[in-house]
Amino acid sequence: MSATLALPLPRWRRRVRRFGLAWAGGAIVLAWILVALLAPWLAPFPPEAQDLANRLAPPSATHWLGTDILGRDVLSRLIHGSRISLLAGFTVVLLGAAIGTAVGILAAWLRGWGEEAMMRVTDLVLCFPPIILALALAAALGIGTTNTIIAMLVVWWPKFARLARSLAIVQRSQEYVEAATVLGLSQTRILTRHILPNTLGPIAVLCTLDLGIAILTFAGLSFLGLGVVPPTPEWGSMVAEGRELVEQWWVATFPGLAILTVVVGFNFLGDGLRDWLDPKARNR
Template identity: 65%
Template structure:
């Protein structure tokens, strides 16, 4: 065997070894990404693949078990559970993403500004943050949603109000760490302004951990929204939402499919984002790459 063939064979073995190592390390992340991609596809194709309208009532077909006509059965009004789960994806998942984006962005900016400026402004903003963090998030969201009234918009507002404080706290901590590093002192010595240092240097270096938290938090937001809908504080019927569907079937013990399948949908979404978030954390952490 020639030297060229030996080199090519060694390179092939090296690529294969690295691929296996990458697959082992990020297997759960790939699974999570596949789950998230599946539900994203359901959101896009929902109306085209749903066998029935989500609000099509047929009392003669009520509480039918899973069959060829209704793959996931029907609920107490004869509505197709599969169709409602599919349409519910277009409510539950985008809501979780929207809450995390709005609340996370707001908290990141406020916490970053507080950590960068310091002084009395930082003290004031952190005390306000602590005030919100004193209350259990779900209880506070329930109180705000109940005060605002039932509805999708009001529920999002209630969740955003309780969502931003933890991002503000984490963002402040990350900015404080970054502003004490040597590259910030070097930027000041070069004559860069405080705003430019914050926006061009400090803030981008805090994005990695926050992206991981954003991803992991989407599952939590979906569960929280489902919990509020379960209590009747989410969307207005007959709009399908997974938490509300679980609530509708909570007393139907024998007709387990009414609540089991939307509950399983919540479970898969949460697990998908958790797996994906763990993989992003390992990928964005330089110390994890060295192991």
């Protein structure tokens, strides 16, 4: 019998209640990842194929989610749009986490003027509202997926730098770091083999929670016309195309629901990961 089934029933129920939403969030995220990977085989029509004779057709047996103003199949564009939205979210968060973590840990280890210089640059970026700064940078760089990702990266790494620095400051005062120093281990090895691994848990939680926010931000920039280049399918631009089509509600509703489910999925998964990494919460 597995360890889970061997638990007393009340404790098993508590774990299901505590981590049930995390499993649901993980299932939602996994489902969308599979949809993105299998998009060419799942989409019933080419995402950019136009059929003006069937423009703005309501959901039917042929077009399950209807068609848009150019007669393109909404379901096909929704499926292919998941590739760009998920790719943009993962790229921004993972690169932002890598850059911010490196800056934060290095600043905590250098101390003195090096730490001050790094953290003042971080504070300078944090002074601006992230969405406003990303909007300004995206407008300056021009329309395009790559430019939008670059604009988001500029505003995404400081939060990770702040978190990594605070975690590294706590770790550098631990006895094991002092013992490693006394044993003659190099500073690089102490950073990479001892301090960095002990900071990855909270950073992983922040990454998971931030993935939904990054996808939502990218969709918001695309909604404003600063994301993908038409006619590339993307959820935010699809919502923008249907924002004035009140009677043809399906054009904007289904991409909006896709964004909602992904954000909720990552939030549930991040909350569960945070509780699981906390020994006190895990043993309740």
